[in-house]
Amino acid sequence: MSDPLHERDQAAAALDMVAKAAGPYLDSLGDRPVHDHRADILLDLLDGSLPEHGEGTLDSVELLLRVGTEAATHSSGPRFFHFIVGGSTPAAQAGDWVTSLLDQAGGLWLTSPFAARAETVALRWLKDLFGLPQSYGGVLTPSATFANLTGLACARQWWGECHGRDVAADGLAGLPPMPVLAGGYLHPSSRKALLTLGCGRDSARIFARDDAGRVDLAAMERELERVDGPAVIVGNAGEVNTGDFDPIGDLADLAERYGAWLHVDGAFGLFAAASPRLSHLVEGVERAHSVTADGHKWLNVPYESGFAFVREQGLMGRTFGPWGAAYLPAEDDPHLNYNCLGPESSRRARALPIWATLRAYGRQGNREMVERHHALALRLGEIVESAPDLELLAPVRLCVVCFRYRPPGVPEEEVNALNAWIGEELLADGRVYAGTTTYRGMTALRPAILNWRTTEADIDLLVSVVREIAARRTR
Numbered sequence: 259m260s261d262p263l264h265e266r267d268q269a270a271a272a273l274d275m276v277a278k279a280a281g282p283y284l285d286s287l288g289d290r291p292v293h294d295h296r297a298d299i300l301l302d303l304l305d306g307s308l309p310e311h312g313e314g315t316l317d318s319v320e321l322l323l324r325v326g327t328e329a330a331t332h333s334s335g336p337r338f339f340h341f342i343v344g345g346s347t348p349a350a351q352a353g354d355w356v357t358s359l360l361d362q363a364g365g366l367w368l369t370s371p372f373a374a375r376a377e378t379v380a381l382r383w384l385k386d387l388f389g390l391p392q393s394y395g396g397v398l399t400p401s402a403t404f405a406n407l408t409g410l411a412c413a414r415q416w417w418g419e420c421h422g423r424d425v426a427a428d429g430l431a432g433l434p435p436m437p438v439l440a441g442g443y444l445h446p447s448s449r450k451a452l453l454t455l456g457c458g459r460d461s462a463r464i465f466a467r468d469d470a471g472r473v474d475l476a477a478m479e480r481e482l483e484r485v486d487g488p489a490v491i492v493g494n495a496g497e498v499n500t501g502d503f504d505p506i507g508d509l510a511d512l513a514e515r516y517g518a519w520l521h522v523d524g525a526f527g528l529f530a531a532a533s534p535r536l537s538h539l540v541e542g543v544e545r546a547h548s549v550t551a552d553g554h555k556w557l558n559v560p561y562e563s564g565f566a567f568v569r570e571q572g573l574m575g576r577t578f579g580p581w582g583a584a585y586l587p588a589e590d591d592p593h594l595n596y597n598c599l600g601p602e603s604s605r606r607a608r609a610l611p612i613w614a615t616l617r618a619y620g621r622q623g624n625r626e627m628v629e630r631h632h633a634l635a636l637r638l639g640e641i642v643e644s645a646p647d648l649e650l651l652a653p654v655r656l657c658v659v660c661f662r663y664r665p666p667g668v669p670e671e672e673v674n675a676l677n678a679w680i681g682e683e684l685l686a687d688g689r690v691y692a693g694t695t696t697y698r699g700m701t702a703l704r705p706a707i708l709n710w711r712t713t714e715a716d717i718d719l720l721v722s723v724v725r726e727i728a729a730r731r732t733r
């Protein structure tokens with residue numbers, strides 16, 4: 259054993275082991291805890307020194323499966339409510355396996371017309387689902403962070419061009435700082451994008467009219483009047499603490515009035531557009547210059563999956579390509595080379611799970627999933643509101659419910675510590691995963707419901723586990 263060439267006839271057998279483990283594992287997701295901390299001991303089995311002679315294909319895959327199916331965080335099950343984490347639909351999960359099976363170099367048309375065509379179709383279907391004009395350019399990215407990087411890089415290129423500069427070629431030296439304006443809902447990933455782009459992590463000027471972060475449009479407008487030259491506005495469609503939205507239409511109006519670029523981070527909130535009942539939340543997004551969202555959140559595609567859409571497709575090419583390298587496609591290549599439209603070079607055929615889930619469940623299936631999760635969030639909100647020991651901290655907008663445990667008689671100065679403790683105990687318990695955030699100075703739970711497997715019973719269990727844990731402390 260050692261050289262994979264000697265194990266080539268094990269390739270299908272190794273995949274077969276994975277497939278055989280899949281059935282029992284997926285069947286167990288409904289009942290098992292999100293995380294069984296006792297299984298963490300198995301992680302030691304991954305460790306050790308680099309084997310001099312390999313342990314072989316089947317032995318290694320067997321060990322990985324043994325450890326993984328026990329010690330992984332079972333976040334694709336129905337009760338991982340922490341952060342904003344989706345699951346994996348059956349079609350998306352299988353589509354992801356196909357991606358690995360075919361192992362495409364998915365950046366260039368030349369290396370995989372199949373991957374490029376699937377990406378083009380997936381992007382077209384996504385624009386359709388989100389009500390974005392088909393004229394928008396698009397690219398698949400590993401995440402919304404990369405999608406924000408893509409959109410804001412295009413914004414920076416546009417802004418440089420307004421100043422007569424090709425920032426892609428020449429950088430930012432000699433230019434004034436790029437004015438970036440946002441409300442208090444700005445997500446850290448946009449700050450990360452700004453730092454990566456050399457604009458500075460803290461360069462965004464924040465206009466908030468309250469401690470929740472709701473955007474102060476009047477103050478933002480005064481700043482737009484004041485700044486010299488064009489600016490970039492970042493809007494958030496879906497904020498992580500409560501699921502609230504910036505008024506995208508109003509931001510689009512401001513952008514139009516002042517000739518600014520509007521970038522909308524819709525990592526999960528853009529999926530409101532998939533439902534006629536909820537699409538009012540993102541009204542105006544079709545007027546943005548760049549729009550981003552995640553596949554690994556509400557589309558329920560496995561990690562990693564994100565997408566960026568840019569109104570002027572040509573700008574994407576000017577921002578990220580061409581390389582001017584003799585061995586790579588030239589600028590006038592008639593085919594779409596997606597690695598010229600985004601920050602990646604080599605990349606997997608990221609479109610396949612997206613294509614598979616959109617084809618499998620269509621517009622209706624995705625709409626129903628979004629509406630079901632919205633209904634579950636409303637249900638949780640109602641349970642919280644009618645409970646004497648729970649307090650809803652913000653209206654339920656979409657799929658996040660921001661609340662805290664607050665039984666009568668506990669003094670306010672002890673409520674934060676109590677909720678922080680409940681959050682830690684919830685994670686240690688593992689049956690339902692929900693951690694805490696700080697919202698308007700209050701320590702709060704903020705479960706996010708966006709896994710296709712989640713049902714009412716899972717929501718009810720969350721409430722009862724919170725109470726059970728709290729009773730241990732307050733007793």
Ligand SMILES: *Cc1c(COP(=O)(O)O)cnc(C)c1O
Nearest residue numbers: 342401402403445447496525552
């Ligand atoms: C999750 C999230 C992001 C970042 O997405 P990643 O996929 O984790 O990179 C950006 N913005 C918002 C609003 C998010 O919820």
